[in-house]
Amino acid sequence: xxxxxxxxxxxxxxxxxxxxxxxxxxxxxxxxxxxxxxxxxxxxxxxxxxxxxxxxxxxxxxxxxxxxxxxxxxxxxxxxxxxxxxxxxxxxxxxxxxxxxxxxxxxxxxxxxxxxxxxxxxxxxxxxxxxxxxxxxxxxxxxxxxxxxxxx
Amino acid sequence: xxxxxxxxxxxxxxxxxxxxxxxxxxxxxxxxxxxxxxxxxxxxxxxxxxxxxxxxxxxxxxxxxxxxxxxxxxxxxxxxxxxxxxxxxxxxxxxxxxxxxxxxxxxxxxxxxxxxxxxxxxxxxxxxxxxxxxxxxxxxxxxxxxxxxxxxxxxxxxxxxxxxxxxxxxxxxxxxxxxxxxxxxxxxxxxxxxxxxxxxxxxxxxxxxxx
Numbered sequence: 363x364x365x366x367x368x369x370x371x372x373x374x375x376x377x378x379x380x381x382x383x384x385x386x387x388x389x390x391x392x393x394x395x396x397x398x399x400x401x402x403x404x405x406x407x408x409x410x411x412x413x414x415x416x417x418x419x420x421x422x423x424x425x426x427x428x429x430x431x432x433x434x435x436x437x438x439x440x441x442x443x444x445x446x447x448x449x450x451x452x453x454x455x456x457x458x459x460x461x462x463x464x465x466x467x468x469x470x471x472x473x474x475x476x477x478x479x480x481x482x483x484x485x486x487x488x489x490x491x492x493x494x495x496x497x498x499x500x501x502x503x504x505x506x507x508x509x510x511x512x513x514x
Numbered sequence: 515x516x517x518x519x520x521x522x523x524x525x526x527x528x529x530x531x532x533x534x535x536x537x538x539x540x541x542x543x544x545x546x547x548x549x550x551x552x553x554x555x556x557x558x559x560x561x562x563x564x565x566x567x568x569x570x571x572x573x574x575x576x577x578x579x580x581x582x583x584x585x586x587x588x589x590x591x592x593x594x595x596x597x598x599x600x601x602x603x604x605x606x607x608x609x610x611x612x613x614x615x616x617x618x619x620x621x622x623x624x625x626x627x628x629x630x631x632x633x634x635x636x637x638x639x640x641x642x643x644x645x646x647x648x649x650x651x652x653x654x655x656x657x658x659x660x661x662x663x664x665x666x667x668x669x670x671x672x673x674x675x676x677x678x679x680x681x682x683x684x685x686x687x688x689x690x691x692x693x694x695x696x697x698x699x700x701x702x703x704x705x706x707x708x709x710x711x712x713x714x715x716x717x718x719x720x721x722x723x724x725x
Binding site: 385389392393395396398400405408412414415425439442443445446447449450452491496 | 537538539540541544547548550559593595622626643646647704
C-alpha cells in the first residue's frame with residue numbers, strides 16, 4: 363500500500379497548494395465534503411457544469427464586447443453569472459477577476475473590460491488544468507484501491 | 515420513491531420536499547446535493563415561471579410536474595432573468611393556496627435594502643451565497659418549528675418596519691460593495707436596531723455565515 367500512500371500524499375499536497383495559491387477557497391472543500399457513495403462523482407460533475415458555464419459566458423462577453431455599440435449591461439449580466447458560479451465552486455481567482463470586471467462594466471470602460479476578459483479566460487484555463495490534474499490524482503488513488511483523503 | 519401520502523403524514527424533518535429555484539446549473543446542482551444530504555426530497559427548477567408551473571399557480575390546470583407532492587419549503591435565487599426571486603416570493607405570498615409555504619431567498623449580494631424588502635414580503639430567511647450545509651441544517655430546524663412562529667413573524671415584520679423609519683436617515687448602503695462572501699458588515703456597522711435580537715432568533719436575516 364506504499365504506492366497508495368504516496369499518491370494520497372501527492373493528492374493532499376496538490377490540493378493544499380491550490381488553496382495556498384489562492385486558486386480555490388473553502389467553498390471547494392465544502393463541495394468535496396458533500397461527495398459520498400450516493401454521488402461519488404459529485405465534484406467532477408459540478409466542475410464540468412462550471413467549465414461549460416465559463417465557456418458559454420466568456421463567449422457571450424467576447425461577442426458583446428466586439429460590438430460597435432457595446433451593451434455593457436449585457437456584459438455585466440454575464441459577468442455577474444460567472445461571479446456567482448465561481449463563488450459556488452470556490453474558484454476564488456476567477457471570482458475576484460469578475461469583481462473587477464463588474465466595475466469596468468459599470469464605468470462602461472471597454473479597454474478595462476477587454477483586459478478583464480483576457481484575465482478571466484486565463485484564470486479559467488489555469489483552474490481547469492489544475493482541477494483536471496487533481497481529479498486525475500483521485501482516479502489513480504481509487505484505481506489502486508485507495509480512498510481519497512479528506513482535506514480539512 | 516416516496517409516495518405522496520407518506521410525505522404529507524410524516525411531519526418529521528426527514529422528508530421535507532423542497533422546491534429549489536435557480537437559473538445557474540452549478541448552483542442548482544449544489545443546492546440539490548445540500549438538500550439531499552439533509553434528507554430532503556428536492557425538485558430543482560431553473561426559473562420562477564417553472565416554479566409557478568410546478569406549483570400549479572400559472573393558471574393552467576393539470577400543469578407539468580405537479581403530482582400532489584406537497585412542497586414544504588421554497589428556496590429561490592434572487593437574481594434571475596425574467597422573474598426575480600423577489601417577484602416569485604410576492605406571487606407565492608399573495609396566493610391563498612401557497613402563502614403558508616416558507617420561502618427562502620438566496621443571493622450572492624449582501625444588500626441591506628434587498629434583504630429588508632424580501633423579509634418584508636414574508637421571506638423566511640435571506641441567505642448569502644454560497645449556501646453552506648450549516649445554512650440548510652438551520653433551515654431544516656426552522657421548518658420543523660415553524661408552526662408557533664407565525665405570530666412572532668408578524669411581530670418581527672412590524673418591528674422591521676419601525677426600524678426602517680429609524681434607519682432612513684443613516685443608511686447609505688456602503689455594504690452593497692462588499693465582495694466577500696462572509697457577510698462582513700455583521701457587527702462593524704453601528705445599526706443597533708438591525709442587529710437587536712428578534713423574537714425568534716433563527717428567523718433573522720442571515721448576516722453571518724458560520725454561526
